[in-house]
Amino acid sequence: MNRRIFLRNGSLAGLALSTLSLSACGSGAPEQKDAAAADTPSGKPEKFELDELTINELQDKMRSGAHSAHSLTEHYLKRIEAIDKGGPQLHSVIELNPDALTIADSLDQERKNGKVRGPLHGIPVLIKDNIDSGDKMMTTAGALALVGHKATKDAFIVKKLRDAGAVLLGKTNLSEWANFRSTHSTSGWSGRGGQTKNAYVLDRTPSGSSAGSGVAVSANLCAVAIGTETDGSVVSPSSSSGIVGLKPTVGLLSRSGIIPISATQDTAGPMTRTVRDAAILLGALTGVDPEDAITKESTGKAQTDYTKLLTNNALQGKRIGVEKSHVQGNHQAIPVFKKALELLKSQGATVVEVDIVKPISAIGEAEFTVLLYEFKDGVNKYLATANAPVKTLADVIAFNQKNEPKAMPYFKQEILEMAQKKGDLKSKEYQQALQKEVSTARHVLDNALKYNKLDAIIGITSGPAACIDLINGDYSTGLDFSTPAAIAGYPHLTVPMGQVYGLPVGISFVGRAYQEAEILALGYAYEQASKHRTAPTFRATFI
Helix, strand or coil: CCCHHHHHHCHHHHHCCCCCCCCCCCCCCCCHHHHHHHCCCCCCCCCCCCCCCCHHHHHHHHHHCCCCHHHHHHHHHHHHHHHHHCCCCCCCEEEECCCHHHHHHHHHHHHHCCCCCCCCCCCEEEEECCECCCCCCCCCCCCHHHCCCCCCCCCHHHHHHHHCCCEEEEEECCCHHHHCCCCCCCCCEECCCEECCCCCECCECCCCCCHHHHHHHHCCCCCEEEEEECCCCCHHHHHHCCCEEEECCCCCCCCCCECCCCCCCCEEEEEECCHHHHHHHHHHHCCCCCCCHHHHHHCCCCCCCCCCCCCCCCCCCCEEEEEHHHHCCCCCHHHHHHHHHHHHHHCCCEEEEECCHHHHHCCHHHHHHHHHHHHHHHHHHHHHCCCCCCCCHHHHHHHHHHCHHHHCCCCCCHHHHHHHCCCCCCCHHHHHHHHHHHHHHHHHHHHHHHHCCCCEEEEECECCCCECCCCCCCCCCCCECCHHHHHHCCCEEEEEEEEECCEEEEEEEECCCCCHHHHHHHHHHHHHHHCCCCCCCCECCCC
C-alpha cells in the first residue's frame, strides 16, 4: 500500500507538497550518521563484479563456466553483507535463506547433468517478507507480532519460482503490514526490519510498501526481486529506486500464501532493473491456482513467455494517452515527463491528453472503506491457519498494545483498529463502496482507452522521494499514478524516466486487463530509446 492515498484523501492532505524540498532531511533514519561510509575516497561506490547484470547476462556467465549458481549466490550474499548490513546499511534484506548455497549447488549439478530448467535456472531472487516460503525463513510482514511464524508450504508463486530453478536468496524488508497499519506511518519501516533507506540519497524514503525489494534490486543485492501491491506498493518504490516494476492484472498471479490486504486489489509483481527481466520473471510466475479462484480468469490469457513482443520499434504507430494533470503546473518532474513525451513521439507514437486521475481520485474514500473490510477478512483467514503466535487481527492489535515501546515506537496502529471495527463482507457499506470504486475506475479507464483508440495511458509514476521522517510520517512530493490501475485491477508498468536532483522518477504505462505483453513491449521500446536506468551512488544527503 502506498500511503499517498491517505495523504490525498484524508486529513493529512494539507501536508502534501507540490515541490521537492532540497534541504537536509535531519535525523530521519536510524544510523544515518554512518551513511558516508558507503563512499570510497573518489566519491564513488566500490565496484561490484555483478553490477547491473541482467538475467541473460548471468545465464551467459553460467553457460561459459565463468560463474555458477553457487558463485553468483555467494557474490550477492557478500554484497548484502557489505552494503545492506555494513557500509550505508540499507536495511533492505530482512532475512537470508540459510539454504541458499545448498539450493544453488543442486541447480549447478542439474546443469552439469544437462538439465537447465529455463532462464531463471540458478538466478538469485529476493522475495518480500509477506510471501510464504515453506523453509527455514519466517514470514512476518515485518511485524513483531508474527516473529517466529514459519509457513508450512510455499506460496504458489514461490513454488513456481523454485520450479523455474531460481535460488531463493532471502526476504526483503517492507513497510510493516504492507503499509496498512497507521495513518502516520513511515514507508520502508517495520518493527522487525527497521528503516530501509533509499540507495540514491540515504535520508530519502524508498517508498512503500515493497521498499526492500526496490532498494535491493537497485543496489544490486540480487538479480531480481518480487514485491506485492494493493495500491502503489510495487510501482512507487520501483520509481523511487530507479528500477522497472510491474503490477500485473489482478488474477494473473496467485495470491495464496501471501499475507493479504485486499482480495480485489492485491497482486504480486516483478521488480527488476530492465523490462526484459521483468518479462522473464513474470512468465515464470503465472498459472491457475485452485486456492485462488480469481486466477481462473487468466485461463487462455496468461503467457509463459512475455518477451516475444519486446522490440525496439514497438512504439511505432501506437496511440498513447497522456494524463493531462501531469503536464501542467510547476512540479520538478514535469519537464522530465515532457522530454519523455517527445521521445515517444520520435519513436513513432501519437500522444493524446486524457483525464483519468481527477475522476478516480473522487472515489478514494470508497477505496479505503473496501480495503478496511477486506483486510480484516483476509488477515483473519490467513492467521487462522498460520503457524503464527497470533490468530486474529484482534490478537495483533493486543500484541502491539502490550509491546508498544518496541512494536510502535514511532507511529501507532490506527488503520488496524479501524479495520477491526468493521463488519463482514456482507455489510451494505462494503458492498456499496466496492461497487462504486470498481465500476468507476474501470469505466473511466475503459472509456479513455476505447474512445481515444489508445494502446496505453501514461503518467508520472510518483514524485521524487521525500525525506524519511519517523516522527511525522510520510509526506507527498506531489503526483501519483497508481490508483486508477490499482482499483480497476489493470496492469501497470513503471520504467525509469530520469532524475530530479539525483532522485529517480518513473514513467507509467497502464493498459487493459491481461495486456501485460503489450504494455511490456511499449515500456521496452521506451527503455531502449532512453536508457535512463542509473545505478545508485549512496549519497548520504543533498548537503
